[in-house]
Amino acid sequence: MVGVIVIVTVAILVNQSMPSALKQAIAGLPYLVQVVLVILIGDLGVYWTHRILHAVPAMWQIHAVHHAVEELDWLAAVHQHPLDVIFMKAGSLFPLFVLGFSTEAIGTYFLVYYWQAYLVHANVRLNYGPLRYLMVSPEFHHWHHSSEKEARDKNFAGMISFYDWLFGSVYLPKGQRPKTFGVDNPMPQVTRLFWPTRLSHGHRSTNAMPSRAR
Numbered sequence: 005m006v007g008v009i010v011i012v013t014v015a016i017l018v019n020q021s022m023p024s025a026l027k028q029a030i031a032g033l034p035y036l037v038q039v040v041l042v043i044l045i046g047d048l049g050v051y052w053t054h055r056i057l058h059a060v061p062a063m064w065q066i067h068a069v070h071h072a073v074e075e076l077d078w079l080a081a082v083h084q085h086p087l088d089v090i091f092m093k094a095g096s097l098f099p100l101f102v103l104g105f106s107t108e109a110i111g112t113y114f115l116v117y118y119w120q121a122y123l124v125h126a127n128v129r130l131n132y133g134p135l136r137y138l139m140v141s142p143e144f145h146h147w148h149h150s151s152e153k154e155a156r157d158k159n160f161a162g163m164i165s166f167y168d169w170l171f172g173s174v175y176l177p178k179g180q181r182p183k184t185f186g187v188d189n190p191m192p193q194v195t196r197l198f199w200p201t202r203l204s205h206g207h208r209s210t211n212a213m214p215s216r217a218r
């Protein structure tokens with residue numbers, strides 16, 4: 005709850021301090037240019053929000069609900085704690101509203117966002133070939149859910165895999181597939197859908213978090 009209040013307060017303050025000339029210039033850009041920029045900026049927000057959800061222990065307790073899924077399929081996209089949804093949406097949408105992008109461009113981003121969320125969790129074997137360096141494929145996000153040690157706290161991007169290459173958090177071994185998914189101490193089926201308990205991700209007990217040691 006404190007996190008939500010902080011996000012809303014920061015959003016209001018930053019929004020008021022944003023030059024209106026910049027907002028008008030962005031709103032005046034052609035629709036397709038806005039959509040491209042919205043995807044690039046929105047996914048940068050997703051990347052860092054997601055990385056923080058993994059790196060901060062209290063945030064991980066919330067995000068671990070999503071990682072508790074042990075058999076990955078498209079429904080895993082909605083297996084999230086409500087606070088996880090709020091944080092991820094705030095991290096991606098807040099910069100877009102503050103910068104003044106049109107509602108049409110942001111609406112398009114929403115559609116692409118949800119299509120992508122279901123696609124990357126689906127039980128399909130798509131790796132996108134050379135485009136895997138640019139776009140997040142199902143293979144790329146499946147590795148994010150892997151419980152194998154080398155894959156933990158990797159591949160944070162939602163759409164633009166280049167961000168993980170850029171920020172040194174990519175894990176995409178050629179010709180291999182993740183063997184196991186999930187976290188080390190899964191919650192009981194009934195409670196783990198909505199409420200976090202003390203979960204560990206294996207490496208967390210060894211203090212090897214992405215923002216600390218990786």
Ligand SMILES: [Zn+2]
Binds near residue numbers: 148
């Ligand atoms: Zn994650």
Ligand SMILES: [Zn+2]
Binds near residue numbers: 070080081125149
């Ligand atoms: Zn996921």
